[in-house]
Amino acid sequence: MHTAPDSGQVGSTLPIIGVLALQGGFEAHEKSLHTIGCATRRVRSPADLQGLAGLVLPGGESSTMLKLIGWNDLWEPLDAFVRAGNPVLATCAGLILAASGVTHPAQKSFGWLDIDVARNGWGRQNESFEAMDDAQRLRCVFIRAPRITRVGSAVEVIATFGGEAIAVRSGNLIGASFHPELAEEAGLHRALFAPEVLAAGAPLLHPTPGRSANVPAKI
Numbered sequence: 771m772h773t774a775p776d777s778g779q780v781g782s783t784l785p786i787i788g789v790l791a792l793q794g795g796f797e798a799h800e801k802s803l804h805t806i807g808c809a810t811r812r813v814r815s816p817a818d819l820q821g822l823a824g825l826v827l828p829g830g831e832s833s834t835m836l837k838l839i840g841w842n843d844l845w846e847p848l849d850a851f852v853r854a855g856n857p858v859l860a861t862c863a864g865l866i867l868a869a870s871g872v873t874h875p876a877q878k879s880f881g882w883l884d885i886d887v888a889r890n891g892w893g894r895q896n897e898s899f900e901a902m903d904d905a906q907r908l909r910c911v912f913i914r915a916p917r918i919t920r921v922g923s924a925v926e927v928i929a930t931f932g933g934e935a936i937a938v939r940s941g942n943l944i945g946a947s948f949h950p951e952l953a954e955e956a957g958l959h960r961a962l963f964a965p966e967v968l969a970a971g972a973p974l975l976h977p978t979p980g981r982s983a984n985v986p987a988k989i
């Protein structure tokens with residue numbers, strides 16, 4: 771089986787970050803990744819994971835993604851890729867896939883992040899809104915966003931809105947309930963995938979509690 775073609779020039783030594791491209795908002799993530807100096811590859815089959823330096827799970831419809839992950843035999847390869855300690859950014863529907871518990875309604879998830887989420891928890895009536903996080907560092911676009919309803923003790927909260935966790939980190943994995951790819955700054959992409967961050971090596975999946983976030987002061 772052939773892997774999908776990579777963006778960027780042939781023979782380039784840019785790190786290649788995979789973007790799960792079964793459904794949803796993968797194109798804006800590709801743009802953010804190109805902005806910070808990465809090449810990208812659309813991940814649609816197990817072979818597409820080979821040689822990647824990291825992975826993005828985009829927003830979209832998590833129940834549809836789950837079906838497509840099953841149909842494309844991606845469940846175990848994705849699980850192995852993340853548990854191997856590779857850097858991963860999971861946004862919105864991606865966060866729902868990464869969580870250990872999902873409600874409204876309950877559905878299957880990978881359980882990489884020790885958090886619970888309520889699907890569409892930021893409101894159906896006001897399905898989409900934009901706001902700054904409490905620290906005024908991240909512009910956050912919420913689109914039928916999941917609400918983080920529990921944060922495990924080893925999970926670090928890296929951004930809040932109205933006092934509630936909206937972005938979390940556990941070792942190599944950052945999860946956000948909003949869409950960082952729709953803000954120009956690409957701060958969360960940079961925190962995981964900037965070439966100098968990748969060169970420093972991926973942290974372990976389960977860090978010791980209290981480990982400080984690797985988010986630049988100015989995002």
Ligand code: GLN
Nearest residue numbers: 829830831832862863914
């Ligand atoms: N509401 C969607 C879900 O439950 C997530 C929304 C999004 O990714 N923008 O999967």
